[in-house]
Amino acid sequence: MKLAVQVNEGPYQHQATDSAYHFTKAALEKGHEVFRVFFYHDGVLNGTRLTTPPQDDRNIVNRWVELAEKYDLDLVLCVAAAQRRGLVDDGEAERNKKDATNIAPKFRISGLGQLIEAAIQADRLVVFGD
Amino acid sequence: MSDIKKFMYLNRRAPYGTIYAWESLEVVLIGAAFDQEVSLMFMDDGVFQLVKGSDTSESDMKNFMPTYRTLGDYGVRHLYVDKASLEARGLTADDLIEVAWEDFETEEEVDNIVEAVDADQVVQLMAESEVVFSF
Numbered sequence: 001m002k003l004a005v006q007v008n009e010g011p012y013q014h015q016a017t018d019s020a021y022h023f024t025k026a027a028l029e030k031g032h033e034v035f036r037v038f039f040y041h042d043g044v045l046n047g048t049r050l051t052t053p054p055q056d057d058r059n060i061v062n063r064w065v066e067l068a069e070k071y072d073l074d075l076v077l078c079v080a081a082a083q084r085r086g087l088v089d090d091g092e093a094e095r096n097k098k099d100a101t102n103i104a105p106k107f108r109i110s111g112l113g114q115l116i117e118a119a120i121q122a123d124r125l126v127v128f129g130d
Numbered sequence: 131m132s133d134i135k136k137f138m139y140l141n142r143r144a145p146y147g148t149i150y151a152w153e154s155l156e157v158v159l160i161g162a163a164f165d166q167e168v169s170l171m172f173m174d175d176g177v178f179q180l181v182k183g184s185d186t187s188e189s190d191m192k193n194f195m196p197t198y199r200t201l202g203d204y205g206v207r208h209l210y211v212d213k214a215s216l217e218a219r220g221l222t223a224d225d226l227i228e229v230a231w232e233d234f235e236t237e238e239e240v241d242n243i244v245e246a247v248d249a250d251q252v253v254q255l256m257a258e259s260e261v262v263f264s265f
Contacts (some may be wrong), residue, residue, distance in 0.1 A: 008150075008265070041153055080156060112160040119261045120135055120164065127264045 002033045004091075006115065008129030010042035011060040017046055019126035021063055028071045036118040037072040041129070042079040044087045049104035061104050064118050066086070068106035075107045099129035137166045138259035141176035146191055152177050154265035155197055162204035168209035170201070171255065177215045180226045182243060195227070202231035202243060209244045212252055 005024050009016035023035055039046050051061040068075050077087055085097070089103040103109065119125045139158055145151045145200065161168065172180055179198065186193040201209065209229055215224060228242040256262060 006263075025206065041149060042156075071226070081153065112157050113163065116161045116164045116166075119137070119263070120133065125261050125263070129263075129264060 001027075001036055002121065002123045004035045004125045005037045005038045006118075006127045006129075007037065007043035007046060008041045008127065011051070013042070014127040014129065014130070017043065017060060018058075020026055020126075021060070023126065023128070024073070025067055028067070028073070034071070034073060035122045036076055036114065038095070039075070039119055040115065041079045041111040042085065043129075044082045044085055047077045047082075047087055047107040048097035048102045050076055050087065050102045051104075052077045060116050065106050067102055070096050073106070077103070077107055077109045078115070079111050082109050096122075117123060135166050135260040136258060137161065137168045138262045139170045140256075140262055140264045141170060141172050141179055141199060142174045143186065143265065144175040145179045145194070146189065150265045152194055153159070153264070155194060157263060158201065158206065159204055159263075160195075162206075165205065166216075168204075168206045169210060169255070170206060171210045171252065175213040175215075175219075177211055177219060177221060177226075180209065180211060181221065181234070182227045184224065193236070195202050199227060199229055202229050202240075207231065209243070210252070210255060211244060211246045212221065212249065213246045213248050216246060217228070 005020055007017055007020045011017045024037060027034055037124050046061060046064060064075060066072055073110055087103060088098050088101045089109050090101055092109055138156060141151060141154055143150045184193060184195050223246045226244050229244050231240045231243045
């Protein structure tokens with residue numbers, strides 16, 4: 001089955017992001033296709049490489065990165081949500097004159113059209129949130 | 131697979147207090163460019179999103195109520211409101227804004243696409259939808 005995943009909550013604050021990760025990982029291991037993982041609302045905070053959890057806790061950001069490296073997963077942060085919450089890549093830094101970037105590898109910032117496209121292309125859109 | 135799917139945006143939260151309602155609306159506006167068959171469903175505190183007369187002037191929040199009134203122009207065909215959620219909050223359909231819709235090609239017009247529906251209809255409408263965005 002071709003799946004699309006939407007993550008609506010931030011890491012650590014809410015279980016949604018853990019559930020989304022475990023669901024995505026299990027689906028890929030079972031041989032399903034995950035067309036895209038789209039991060040919206042505070043979900044965009046899953047994509048900052050500056051995250052530093054305590055050593056005895058899971059590293060949610062790195063976990064996504066490793067999954068993306070293994071399965072060539074498309075991890076997309078909504079640009080409007082990212083701008084509001086200070087998630088910045090090279091393009092956004094230049095466009096909005098910011099002095100730093102913080103986006104993690106394998107993540108990219110793009111528009112809401114990517115969510116709509118994923119919903120159209122996938123057999124199922126699975127939303128993780130409150 | 132058809133390129134046109136039945137989209138439902140499910141709105142369950144109050145318009146202010148959290149950003150869900152506004153960012154849901156942003157998806158609807160952007161999604162209009164994809165020409166899908168779109169309806170919105172308002173449940174729980176989400177019904178407050180359509181209550182008329184909201185005033186945010188003293189809260190430093192942008193009042194996005196006018197945006198709902200334009201949804202007919204963004205290809206949204208139905209705004210369904212869960213009747214039980216209205217009743218639980220002491221509201222009726224008379225408390226809600228009206229949203230007009232017009233098909234510019236066929237000139238078909240509908241004065242108001244806001245419609246209160248009962249629980250059975252909510253279930254049926256969700257079941258008929260191919261994609262449900264939940265906010």
